[in-house]
Amino acid sequence: MADEVILLDVEYSMFGMRARIALAEKGIEYEYREENLADKSPLLLEMNPVHKKIPVLIHNGKPVCESLVIVQYIDEAWKDKSPNFLPSDPYARAKARFWADFVDKKVYESGRRLWTTRGEELETAKKDMIDALKLLEAELGDDSYFGGDNFGFLDIALITFYSWFHAYEYYSKLSFEDHCPKLIAWAKRCMEKESVSKSLADQNKVYEFVLLLRKKFGTG
Template sequence: MATTCGGVAVIDFWANGFGMRIRIALEEKGVAYQYKEEDLNNPQRSRLVLEMNPVRKSVPILVHEGRPVCDSVAILEYIDEIWKDGFPLLLPKDPYERATARFWTHFIDNKFFPTQATFLKSKGEAKQEAEEELISELKQLEDVLGDKPYFGGEKFGFFDVAFIPFSSMFYGYESHGEFKLEEECPKISAWVKRCMERPSVSKILPDSVKMYELHKIWYGVE
């Protein structure tokens, strides 16, 4: 049987925005972990992934004391619950604010991320429509941010962790489209810069040019 080290391990691929969330969260908590790279360019999943996530055969996977936790949102909540006492909390204490953070994370995963894929893959009129939709969704998120330093308010929180990995594709949006994010969404742009000042974020987020070059291959961008 394939094994991970004792304690905490993260199985992921360097360019997986969903997995970046997990590493950022662990960095914020100050939890030591081992990182195991899974090459998603190889269609054959490793033995470790097949053992730890036999249902979906996907990453990210958090392995804690030998037990796997799958799905990035479930992992984030698990991390926040396990490392709670004496650690910074990601989810707000207020029930409404917790529900709001979960709602917008769901929006990223099920609306924004598919729009990104459509934008990168489409051509002609469909591409223009997808670009307009992408900008519209970014503006919605900017409205949620408002004048707060972070989506979590004064504190870097759950939704900040969930969304910031996708900023590594903002360069790709601008290169592929015909807009400047700082002009369309100045508050989002300022938020990204603010987040990048955090060691947990700057350490994990990959080079944006490298990210776009990979996604061009994945989505067949010419």
């Protein structure tokens, strides 16, 4: 009996994109269901009653919530399928998880402030974002990917934000490539992978989506 895999998601979510990349990397077929967060489906509310958020991976009727947990679950549930996202060494695994958590705490929050704030708060957000990206660039070093020669867990965690970089740069007047050229080279390298390029939302469409959000929330 084949696995039943359903992904509840939103096209422009950098968190949902992580699940899409992980599924594509493993070659897992699944049903994609786009959610309307203004009118959440009964299935979403049933499958994630705690946070009521996407993404939710439903594997044979059982829900898995939170994007990094989903990526790890996919890695473990289909461990017979290559590639493996997390390294076998316990310390290397711990480091990958640490930096992925850093992405969620620092990159996401700074990025959100880049398009929702003005004035002094925006200037602080710009500094925080560049500081965070520089730390990640230092962690990458001269490797092809954060997993060394292999595209892995931290690469999946971070690359989805690349689809939002155009919007971030537009509203902050920053050039990430000027500040972090190695990191942008890494992002372009990741985009050469079909699993990534087909899973990420188009940067221009994300910008249009952010424009709508700014109007909706009165920050435009």
